Amino acid sequence: xxxxxxxxxxxxxxxxxxxxxxxxxxxxxxxxxxxxxxxxxxxxxxxxxxxxxxxxxxxxxxxxxxxxxxxxxxxxxxxxxxxxxxxxxxxxxxxxxxxxxxxxxxxxxxxxxxxxxxxxxxxxxxxxxxxxxxxxxxxxxxxxxxxxxxxxxxxxxxxxxxxxxxxxxxxxxxxxxxxxxxxxxxxxxxxxxxxxxxxxxxxxxxxxxxxxxxxxxxxxxxxxxxxxxxxxxxxxxxxxxxxxxxxxxxxxxxxxxxxxxxxxxxxxxxxxxxxxxxxxxxxxxxxxxxxxxxxxxxxxxxxxxxxx
Amino acid sequence: xxxxxxxxxxxxxxxxxxxxxxxxxxxxxxxxxxxxxxxxxxxxxxxxxxxxxxxxxxxxxxxxxxxxxxxxxxxxxxxxxxxxxxxxxxxxxxxxxxxxxxxxxxxxxxxxxxxxxxxxxxxxxxxxxxxxxxxxxxxxxxxxxxxxxxxxxxxxxxxxxxxxxxxxxxxxxxxxxxxxxxxxxxxxxxxxxxxxxxxxxxxxxxxxxxxxxxxxxxxxxxxxxxxxxxxxxxxxxxxxxxxxxxxxxxxxx
Numbered sequence: 001x002x003x004x005x006x007x008x009x010x011x012x013x014x015x016x017x018x019x020x021x022x023x024x025x026x027x028x029x030x031x032x033x034x035x036x037x038x039x040x041x042x043x044x045x046x047x048x049x050x051x052x053x054x055x056x057x058x059x060x061x062x063x064x065x066x067x068x069x070x071x072x073x074x075x076x077x078x079x080x081x082x083x084x085x086x087x088x089x090x091x092x093x094x095x096x097x098x099x100x101x102x103x104x105x106x107x108x109x110x111x112x113x114x115x116x117x118x119x120x121x122x123x124x125x126x127x128x129x130x131x132x133x134x135x136x137x138x139x140x141x142x143x144x145x146x147x148x149x150x151x152x153x154x155x156x157x158x159x160x161x162x163x164x165x166x167x168x169x170x171x172x173x174x175x176x177x178x179x180x181x182x183x184x185x186x187x188x189x190x191x192x193x194x195x196x197x198x199x200x201x202x203x204x205x206x207x208x209x210x211x212x213x214x215x216x217x218x219x220x221x222x223x224x225x226x227x228x229x230x231x232x233x234x235x236x237x238x239x240x241x242x243x244x245x246x247x248x249x250x251x252x253x254x255x256x257x258x259x260x261x262x263x264x265x266x267x268x269x270x271x272x273x274x275x276x277x278x279x280x281x282x283x284x285x286x287x288x289x290x291x292x293x294x295x296x297x298x299x300x301x302x303x304x305x306x307x308x
Numbered sequence: 309x310x311x312x313x314x315x316x317x318x319x320x321x322x323x324x325x326x327x328x329x330x331x332x333x334x335x336x337x338x339x340x341x342x343x344x345x346x347x348x349x350x351x352x353x354x355x356x357x358x359x360x361x362x363x364x365x366x367x368x369x370x371x372x373x374x375x376x377x378x379x380x381x382x383x384x385x386x387x388x389x390x391x392x393x394x395x396x397x398x399x400x401x402x403x404x405x406x407x408x409x410x411x412x413x414x415x416x417x418x419x420x421x422x423x424x425x426x427x428x429x430x431x432x433x434x435x436x437x438x439x440x441x442x443x444x445x446x447x448x449x450x451x452x453x454x455x456x457x458x459x460x461x462x463x464x465x466x467x468x469x470x471x472x473x474x475x476x477x478x479x480x481x482x483x484x485x486x487x488x489x490x491x492x493x494x495x496x497x498x499x500x501x502x503x504x505x506x507x508x509x510x511x512x513x514x515x516x517x518x519x520x521x522x523x524x525x526x527x528x529x530x531x532x533x534x535x536x537x538x539x540x541x542x543x544x545x546x547x548x549x550x551x552x553x554x555x556x557x558x559x560x561x
Contacts, residue, residue, distance in 0.1 A: 093395065098332060
């Protein structure tokens, strides 16, 4: 029995459309997700995240390479994989003419759960997603965020061994997102495995045990969020408004990034005092904060783009 | 969990549950339900005004057209779920089998919209004085036409990427096949040289068979064979293809 929930080897996918040049969405993705892990797949729009998720969830055939879920080949035996997975599709919406309670319950029934189990899990998922107040309103009357919560509730209620979540918290308010995070943590504590994509880097930071950054169909980096943040050359960022003309003076402290006239310097803590002194002597104000995953992501992906 | 727990799903796994899901969705669409017999009602009024003696034939035709039109609902619903909601991914990346998804959706629509059709059917029995054998025949051909049109609807739904295109084509297709040929009027009023064509169209073949059983149309042996054979063969092939297609199109390429 495979110790991994998911393993892909040199997975490639090229979309061929009549009258258009072929598009290589995956250019050899090798990845493994261990049981009980929460793994985030990060990347720019069009990097290949959704393509990977669709192949892994049996909804798309790869061009070459292999991918297994719990040791079963997804491409050759999708029917054997499907009972053990659940998917929140990108931009998926619940049935507008079902209430959230009906949506979750009927979905669980369609997956083969008994009435009693479906009912109990429905109520639990609605509660976890903060939907009890809207549970009997048709989804067509709900806000976008509430509909998305319904989708997530539908899928987490399955407690499937492997969940694929394609931008699960898109459109949700910060409170709802945290409810989703808590639910997902609970699921993995109970043995499920989660592979998710997100453009919210704080979400990936807060939620994932490990992450993969993909760019143009390739894995650029893998590791923990902390690994990635450390890889940018410091753990602190100093933001200096109006500092751009003084970039040369600060370049020796660490890598410098411009955003308009604002200069951001990534620095190690031991050199912070020296840098702040220089800023004061230059008549500049400066604010200090921790390096975030977003900065690390921008640097890793940006470096890759520049290299290409 | 062990590998031993991985078992192939049985065909049509989840059919009844997804039927119930779809029926629940449709039951919340009161306006669609209220207007489901509008076209049939208008055509019945036309027939009543133009030739009241044909109202029995038209009522039988309304039953057949109604079940045929359910294929249009399947087309619109399947495309809407896939294109607008992407909810097909939610269901198909799971234990529900693709054929259960297709047939459950079709049957869910049937369950919700069959009520008014049965009322029209009872009216047809009373007005046209249909014998029990004719009633059974009507039920049989109606079920066949439903399966045929639902299969067509589901297969067509996978061909579109935009709902706007579907609205135009589906209406055109179902009206040409359901209204133009002799469904609401006797086969004898249709040009004889074109009979083989309409007897190969499921709704008009079904209507012709029922009409002939209560004396509203005369079918030769070969015409009857054409109508029965066409209906059975077309439906069998289309249903088999729809099941195959449902399985095939789960996975994009």
